[in-house]
Amino acid sequence: MATTDHFKTLAQDDPEFMSRDEARWIPVEPSALDPRPMFELNEALEWREALVAIRGMNRNTAPGKCGMHVNTLKALVSEECMAHLEQVNPSFVHPDNVRVDLAEEDLPSIPTTPMGGALWKVLLAIWDLEVIPALWNEVYIVSLLKSGDPELLTNYRGISLISVSLKILSGIMVDHLGKAVDNHGLLPIAQSGFRKREEAIAQFLVMAEVVRRCHLVGASTIGIFIDFKKAYDKVCHEWGEKWGMELGLAKCGVMLWSNDSMVKADFESTTFMTPIGEIPKVSSYKYLGIIVTNYLGVFMGKDPAMPIPEGCTDAMNHALAQAAKGLKALGTLKPLLLDKFCPVPLKVELVRSLVYPIMTYGGEFIGFNKRLALPMQRVVDMAT
Numbered sequence: 001m002a003t004t005d006h007f008k009t010l011a012q013d014d015p016e017f018m019s020r021d022e023a024r025w026i027p028v029e030p031s032a033l034d035p036r037p038m039f040e041l042n043e044a045l046e047w048r049e050a051l052v053a054i055r056g057m058n059r060n061t062a063p064g065k066c067g068m069h070v071n072t073l074k075a076l077v078s079e080e081c082m083a084h085l086e087q088v089n090p091s092f093v094h095p096d097n098v099r100v101d102l103a104e105e106d107l108p109s110i111p112t113t114p115m116g117g118a119l120w121k122v123l124l125a126i127w128d129l130e131v132i133p134a135l136w137n138e139v140y141i142v143s144l145l146k147s148g149d150p151e152l153l154t155n156y157r158g159i160s161l162i163s164v165s166l167k168i169l170s171g172i173m174v175d176h177l178g179k180a181v182d183n184h185g186l187l188p189i190a191q192s193g194f195r196k197r198e199e200a201i202a203q204f205l206v207m208a209e210v211v212r213r214c215h216l217v218g219a220s221t222i223g224i225f226i227d228f229k230k231a232y233d234k235v236c237h238e239w240g241e242k243w244g245m246e247l248g249l250a251k252c253g254v255m256l257w258s259n260d261s262m263v264k265a266d267f268e269s270t271t272f273m274t275p276i277g278e279i280p281k282v283s284s285y286k287y288l289g290i291i292v293t294n295y296l297g298v299f300m301g302k303d304p305a306m307p308i309p310e311g312c313t314d315a316m317n318h319a320l321a322q323a324a325k326g327l328k329a330l331g332t333l334k335p336l337l338l339d340k341f342c343p344v345p346l347k348v349e350l351v352r353s354l355v356y357p358i359m360t361y362g363g364e365f366i367g368f369n370k371r372l373a374l375p376m377q378r379v380v381d382m383a384t
Contacts, residue, residue: 003143046109047108055101078100084112126169139160139162207292220257222256222267254272254281255282255285256281289361326358326376337351
């Protein structure tokens with residue numbers, strides 16, 4: 001009962017429906033009401049878009065209440081590709097144990113399999129009628145421990161198991177929305193994680209490069225890391241009373257990268273205040289999954305005049321942290337990997353899906369440095 005009440009409270013972060021009150025936002029930011037029509041939002045649904053949306057989903061995720069598993073839909077995409085090739089070229093022979101995947105522009109424009117036809121009828125009906133099936137609006141909530149005391153409910157994160165079929169429509173809608181904001185220049189360039197062919201790790205790499213260049217010319221850099229409570233449940237992403245955002249001060253931090261003793265002294269004597277309290281000064285901060293320390297610029301600048309204390313090489317720390325996560329994942333998979341009755345293709349898929357992503361995350365920061373990549377490479381070698 002306590003768990004149910006806890007997640008109900010988390011779900012009711014906007015009990016007055018402030019984020020949906022159009023009248024409230026008009027006087028706050030009139031310029032946000034762009035008069036330009038966005039025809040991309042209302043483009044007709046295409047079967048090719050549905051296949052691309054399925055292809056973009058992660059494998060081996062739990063199904064929602066509809067019972068449809070994402071791996072089934074992944075197999076559907078392969079069958080659609082194969083059937084399309086057979087239609088185009090009747091003499092085509094599908095090689096054994098080879099998965100057929102066509103480029104986006106070569107995908108079929110209409111369903112070519114019975115299952116694809118059935119799914120397409122459902123998606124079209126929902127799109128045209130603008131009504132979501134009641135079953136798709138229900139989700140399972142799984143409680144996962146983040147870290148800390150397992151008896152504290154605040155240390156748990158709720159995961160909603162959404163119906164996979166609904167994810168197809170959501171993916172198409174996100175694609176339409178992405179085209180609209182790109183075509184009209186509504187998305188700031190700094191939002192790497194929300195732009196096509198960009199990723200969140202690019203944010204960290206840009207920050208690291210700024211710190212490195214400042215260090216090379218003897219300049220100091222101050223970084224302020226801001227955390228918003230439930231930032232993505234709100235309409236606007238700008239902190240303060242203007243947008244009704246709430247800062248999570250416990251997860252905020254301000255850091256200095258400098259070799260200047262006077263700058264350091266001035267930094268220590270300065271208080272960084274917000275309307276709800278002081279932002280704490282930190283020497284280490286986890287940003288987008290990478291531990292950043294105040295030695296970042298020193299290492300990246302390769303300054304021989306200032307030796308790096310043991311354990312303060314950010315890139316090496318990241319490599320070791322990811323290797324530790326990989327070993328943990330590998331340990332969890334060990335019973336299956338050692339089971340002689342477990343099919344080899346399944347073992348390969350488990351390693352590829354659950355170990356490799358951990359080992360490659362943040363690899364851009366490490367680059368082609370063999371010494372830094374060695375801890376992660378060892379885990380990969382153990383897995384294979």
